[in-house]
Amino acid sequence: MSLKSLPLTDELHAYLVAHGAAPDEVVRELMEETRAVLPAEAEMQVAPEQAALLTFLTRLVGARQAVEVGTFTGLSALSIARGLVDGGQLTCFDISEEYTSVARRYWARAGVDDRVELRIGPAADGLHALPHERYLDFAFIDADKVGYPVYWSELVPRMRPGGLIAVDNVLRGGRVLAPQDAGDRAIAAFNDEVLADVRVDVVMLPIADGLTLARVR
Template sequence: MTAKTLGLPDDLHAYVVAHGSAPDPLIADLIAETLAALPAESGMQIAPEQAGFLTLFTRLLGVRRAVEVGTFTGLSSLSIARGMADDGLLTCFDISDEYTSIARRYWARAGLADRIELRLGPAADKLRELPAEPHVDLAFIDADKRGYSAYWAELVPRMRPGGVILVDNVLRHGRIIDPQSPDDEAMVAFNEQVLADERVESVLLPIADGLTIARRR
């Protein structure tokens, strides 16, 4: 037994990844291409253990309507789409045609292009194009950190009762308790915003760089 979550040295992390799901050549290819093509930006990709989590979580929730803010090269969107019902639709918001061109190729390779809609442009504006009524089963936020509060404000009213918002990077590699940048400061404020929001019940889990799971009441 342990009183707190374990840290993960490299060898233990490799074990977690290897035992989280069966080997997946498509995901391995996407991770490798992202690292090769965008070495400076590759850290924006979700951790490999999050990929399996997103697919299983989506499947357990019975998601048919999902939203992603921050697509990058597509690992998180691919993972969510894999867990959706056959008639599901994932709407992705991003500002980069360059990054998402990689994502589009992998969606096609996975046979999931018909389940994913990509909208390019500032997400805070583009989210307002979605129907205003509660209809979203699952949302995943993993974009510019200073935009999180605006994305949250647009998404929470659009979540159906029981719908879930997942928010990535909420621990900022541990800097959340000693902020070192404007992005860190923004995350501190955002985490307090979520905690005080009575429209949701939430937990913050130390998965990868911290993942908030918030369920719409």
């Protein structure tokens, strides 16, 4: 038996999604609209199994205060917001009014818009302006890859002990082994930085384009 993760055919991936938390009508329509309206950018949307995992993890840590860096059309934020405890709040950072206008509509349809605060502007500045205390329960990083080290440096000191950070696209389609552009090089260096960070316990998972989970000590 192989010790590596099983390669997923389209059929096996569909089976996996169907036997986890399968997308409901709102999620399906959000995914479909994103592919139809933004076909060149649709790959930036999290995979359906990632969306389900984000809700699961948010619930698992009992998150009340969460942050997302990189919102796009809102699927990951919707998933996190659904997992928050009653009265919980998700603060999202993004630079695109166009993409997030789609997100706002689907948050409202899902009934989570009262839990989401969207801040348009550079995420580094927005994160730096957050309270300087360990109050965050959950964070998700999925924005410009060159910015990952800055986002990490702002988030880790603000995470409560036991808080969880999820980081997307840490495999870059496998190119972390032989970086081809600035984004690849940034992620390869970032992965090494996270591995050496004594403030966290880390696991990297082969979900979609690679997902790192870091538990803050």
